[in-house]
Amino acid sequence: MDPVTGAPRGGQLPPSLEVSGLAFAYPDGHQALFGVDLVVRRGERVALLGPNGAGKTTLVLHLNGILTGGRGQVRVGGVPVDAEHLREVRQRVGIVFQDPDDQLFMPTVRQDVAFGPANCGLDGEELRTRVERALAQVGMAEFADRPPHHLSFGQRRRVAVATVLAMEPEILVLDEPSSNLDPASRRELAEVLDALDVTVLMVTHDLPYALQLCPRAVVLSGGTVVADGPTRELLCDEALMRQHRLELPFGFDPRSVRV
């Protein structure tokens, strides 16, 4: 920010997410994060890559205060993630977990999508509009009155995304969005995500998905950020990829993919 005008410096948009010096050890003493710094600006789509055990989930669980007690700071839309601001933070950070069944528990899709905003005091026409918009964004409007457990896995994942979009979050965090999807469902979800006008942080082992959807990628390895840059550049860096156990699918050449 320009200290005088308050305008974004150099034309950059304000940060949606700021992680600074985040270090965390689990109660058993295992140190999972060693001073992570990360800024995601409004409207960016960033892939968070890294091998198993890198600390990706641990980082994500700090973004809405599920994990706390480490060193450093996390801010979402300028609001610190701490006990005092937890309610506000949880409205601003929408996390879509890997298993949609963790997020769907009401008798109908509509009720599941309405649950969060209704809890925040929305009702009547405003709530109805919010729910319809979120379902339309994920292409699930016609399933509003179905029980979630009658839907396919891919449809349930899209509804899980809608439950989070209905909260109109500052940042949408997706944990392995393409996992367990068949190729058609994977493509449909990519189309949904690509059309969203929201800041996205996407944790994924699916490197082609990262390239397709996220212009920028961050590699977390051993609890620290080891690379941050254009996704294609990182995926083409063979030494970086090998060093951090990142492997492209057989025959996939990031140089030749058009995004």
Ligand SMILES: Nc1ncnc2c1ncn2[C@@H]1O[C@H](COP(=O)(O)OP(=O)(O)OP(=O)(O)O)[C@@H](O)[C@H]1O
């Ligand atoms: N509850 C826990 N108690 C102790 N150590 C943990 C706990 N949860 C995770 N860890 C450890 O912290 C480190 C980071 O784990 P984390 O789940 O954040 O990695 P990840 O990058 O999300 O991995 P994956 O790609 O396998 O999901 C790992 O070494 C893991 O074993």
